[in-house]
Amino acid sequence: MFRNIKVGIILLFGISLNIFGQNQRAVYLDDSKPMNERIEDALSRMTVQEKVAMCHAQSKFSSAGVPRLGIPDLWTTDGPHGIRPEVLWDEWSQAGWTNDSCIAFPALTCLAASWNKDMALLYGKSIGEEARYRNKNVLLGPGVNIYRSPLNGRNFEYMGEDPYLSSKMVVPYIKGVQENGVAACVKHFALNNQETDRNGVNVNVDDRTLYEIYLPAFKAAIQEGDAWSIMGSYNLYKGQHCCHNQYLLKDILRDEWGFKGAVIADWGGVSNTREAIFNGLDIEFGTWTDGLKKGTSNAYENYYLAKPYLDMIGKGEVGTKELDEKVRHILRLAFHTTMNKNKPFGSFGTQEHALAGRQIAEEGIVLLKNTNNVLPIDLKKTKRIAVIGENAIKMMTVGGGSSSLKAKYEISPLDGIKKRVGAQTEVVYARGYVGDPGGSYNGVVTGQDLSDKRSADELLAEACAVAKTADYVIFVGGLNKSDYQDCEGVDRVSLNLPYNQDKLISELTKINKKLVVVNISSNAVAMPWVTKVPAIVQGWYLGTESGNALAAVLMGDVNPSGKLPFSFPVKLEDNAAYTMGEFSGKNHQVSYNEGIFLGYRWHDKQNIKPLFSFGHGLSYTTFEYGKVTADKKEIISSDKITFTVNVKNTGKREGSEIVQLYISDLQSSVPRPVKELKGFDKISLNSGETKTVSFTVDSSALSFFDTGKHAWVAEPGDFEAIIGASSTDIKTKTGFKLK
């Protein structure tokens, strides 16, 4: 009897073990298990060949998973403003798909100009849904390289000149993207502040400038945004390419910031197997080489982290410790994305995303000047509007390099204005000038025929003629993301507007007093006609809903609330990098001699009056600031201090105001900027309404980076909290002491 029971128990145990055994999923596939356990389990099952295969591209935009273990391939996509159309497996050329026309969102400078973190979240969520729907696992963006010079071709993909503004705006964008189970890949890490000689220039910058200006937005992206991946940049720092740079990728990214995600090389940014192994790179993309020279095929097995790596392991020249580290980072990325069973399904090309883009555009457009309230246009008193300029009709969702898109549609400024004014007002158009009549960008054919045989004089004459007979003239010009005009790979050659636009604008000022100039660009431009033009609007590359957003602001449906994320110098000599003699450098060397004094920090230091200041932007209403007060007169370094100020809408219509907090260290042992942005809040006020804005900061807002201590230090002494409507429009300030 007893024996039977014993046999029964053993049998029962055996069966249950077996069932349990069958049901017990491999740990790496069991998302109830801790991430680290899943990573170690997957790693333990992989061969060296499978591990090496994971560390380099297998096609233009994908890298291998582990087919045998059911770990999917990893698909990346450009770019920060929308999901790039599909390209061929092995080439940049268009794949010719018919289901990949996306919603194009405004350029990131426009998002930065909104100073609205909610817009950054909306942006990330929307573009993340588009990426998710297209089954892309890594979005190659956002870009947060600091705006050092208005000549940098890629400033339009970044968030301006101030590390604090960029840091605050990049975090919600990343959160929004990643809530879709799509990894953000913050780029280009680091010091990629020019396009000239971008693959070869070595950036010389002191530590304090690196930590105070060029790293903060990346640090925020990693530590606050929890970015799951980051892209190394092409340039060099301390003589090593940033895609395999021990200082940036190991000492700072891993050791100081605790990054656990994957480091992805910029396309073609890897040039050395041993450095790629030991200096912190995880995945090599875009190396166009047959292993010996620039080849005609991508020859993925000849990538630096492919066969050459495998051979070095096989010969015992290197171990597999670094390889396992790389694969751990890539598996973590996989568990967040390709193997994340809880990710939503996304959506693509939707009206919801188009309206999100429009809202961001409307919040980012900046009213730079509005003498005599020329704007908004009162359609009841306006019989005819003349729209002049190529940028009123030219598609802008294309061009600019890798961020170029195939948009589902794009409303041009002219179309938007025509649609908005309806039958009550006549809209006439004149080209004014011919800029870039091209019609194909990265293989995306716009279908626009912008060819025009007329001479510049004929175009000018026609523009002047239509301007004469109109109640309003809206000139839409600027740059256009063609070469040298806000484009990857080539910096601008001048601060001036191209295509002789200055002459045309000056002529128009003589003909019509109600002239509005809309500058479509993502870089500062010189405005020699600034005193003669009554109304100036900074319109960015606004994406799919460009024309509707612009028309809404010009006609007053929307009260503009954007403020500049970078300074407009009057002339190039007023720019720090230019004046300090080192924009784009020579002989593959560039030195950031201006140090921390760039943008408004430079203008404050040198008493230079900018054309338009960092943080400047007008409204169709007016605001009045009260006196700022502090809840303490002195603090110790562990304290927080709160500054409070009332803001009233003293105009006739609702409007939003971006209240800015700058901190000034009145006595310091090292040179410090006159003031630095350490807080901002965008508030919406009805006519007559008052709101109380408060900023609570701790000693980190008072600190500078002490390179001797390699730490942030707040020195005791006197400080000032400065409240401004821009970096030069100071409303009120109050002193306080750090004991």
Ligand code: GLC
């Ligand atoms: C480009 C860009 C990078 C882009 C990548 C893939 O050269 O520098 O921003 O994501 O290659 O197109």
